[in-house]
Amino acid sequence: MGTAWNFSMTFFASRGLSLQHLKYEDGAFVTSNPALVKMLELTSGGLNRVEIDRYDAFVFVDLGFGIDLLEICSLYRVIEQRCRPEDIRQLLSHACFQTVVASELESSLAVQLAGKLRSLTGRPILICPRPFPAASALDEGALGDRNALYSVFSLCKAAAAHVAKASGLELVWPPDETMEIPGFTKSQYAFGGLRLRGKQQGSTREDGMHMNEDYGDHVCRSLLGKLDDLSEGAVFARNPPQSSKVDFSEGRRHELSL
């Protein structure tokens, strides 16, 4: 366990895309939506305003920004993906496919919020995209051969990188070790997936979208690494993390908003 981490994090979370009810007012994101106020207070430890000047960096998680190959590839395909009998998927050029992915991402809450936030502050805004679907949900027939996935996935990532850059977002992809194959999370990380309403106690059922603590551990390490890079080493201070679990209770100097 690193003992001298030089930061703190404040979480502001809510279910689904309900953060869309945030609006800017007097230096803070606030909401008059009672349910959202309650969720913000619950997740942040009592705060119901996101004071922009209080934080050195901002981290968005999901907020509609993600790549779901299952969904995209049920509608469209590129030439690397074999055409099946009765295939109703629309063949798109790589360029058009990327434009489709980019358009989806541009309409996400993350990009909308980034636009608002970027007009208020020049501080880093990081985005951890929605987890890739669990590999157990993979229908080979729907996606064509695995080699094609590499092409499709790289097109999606390029589109996401383009949108993130244009929106002033720093992308933090899930680490490679969480992926079974490109665009799909190892099924082990979907067991006991966490939701805001609490852990699915004792259940191994998965929805293929929500991931567990082990997954969160990997993503947090990537995230902190990125923040450390951006802060030129200020986050990890002298002791980079060694353990398998991240404890966010250490340190107070650099505050981050999730």
Added chain:
Amino acid sequence: MNSPYENLSPRNFWRSGVSESHPLTVEDFYRKKFSIDATDKIATAGSCFAQHVSNYLQKNGFSVLDVEPPPAVLSDDVARSFGYKIYSARYGNIYTVRQLLQLMRDAQSGSVDAADVWSKDGRYFDALRPNIEPNGFDSVEEALALRTQHLEKVSGLFRKTNVFIFTLGLTEAWIDKRSGRVFPTAPGTIAGEYNPDIHAFHNFGFNEIHDDFAEFYDLVRRRNPNIKIILTVSPVPLTATASDDHVLLATTYSKSVLRSVAGALAQEYDNIDYFPSYEMIASPWSKGFFYDANMRSVNPGGVASVMRVFFQQHGIGQNASEAGLSESKSPREVRREANRAKKMSRKERRNRRKSDEVSDEDAVCEDFLLEAFAPQ
């Protein structure tokens, strides 16, 4: 003394039909040969003027087919930049009848050829519809795969449409001498490279165009015996000519031939009608009001006037606001607006020239690119 002219309608006389009439208020100018209504499945194609026709039909409740719709998430502008939502399929502008016939033959055979893929700066363009991918394809294979899909869709389109509206645009074209393939743009304009050993200029004549269309019609009718066709001639002059003639003479030749062919086909076939948008916009009748300052681009008022006549005949209420037509706008007001346009300052004209593509109500026209080759 009896005269065969003495009992004719006022529309038969130039004074009453034209001199004392106005394109904005004219009645009984066009008489439809057959009816179309909102239940018909309409397909559109042709030169860029046909895009206006297609837009107006859709806005006024006609059922215009789109067999290659864009991915739903794309905005209209982005979709159009990828060649979607312009015509009933993603074929781009079809300027010549030979191009239309070629498309029909290809759709029936499903054949594609790598020789029809042009390159530029490491990107690849479908030479038969070079404007459908703004930055070209990644590879020849990709261009051909998308073309194969396109041809399947076009084949389906001509099976299911009841009414095909086609705007004849040009007689001039560039041909691959080896294969006889005709292209919508000259090689070297959007992509490819002009090679006089391979590419040849061809100015189609009446017989060629007539016979090409007759063959196209025959091919379509074998699958779709009851299809009706409405022909129009684009009133948009040539941006440039590759003939030895002055561009105005080349334009007159081109439009005259196309108008003659359209008229001849309409006389020969019961299921082919000619709609006179060309005369409304390009004749002395409209005194040039319907052109922009460059005397080439058709302004929105011109398109609206043409479509008003079309909708009047086919009995479907025109969306007046979309058409830019107001009940209160008199011919005098229209003339006043036109005069104002003519008095534009040099700076305004220069700006207008720069935005020609926009002023032509956002039509996607490859031939405009030829302007870039004009001496400065």
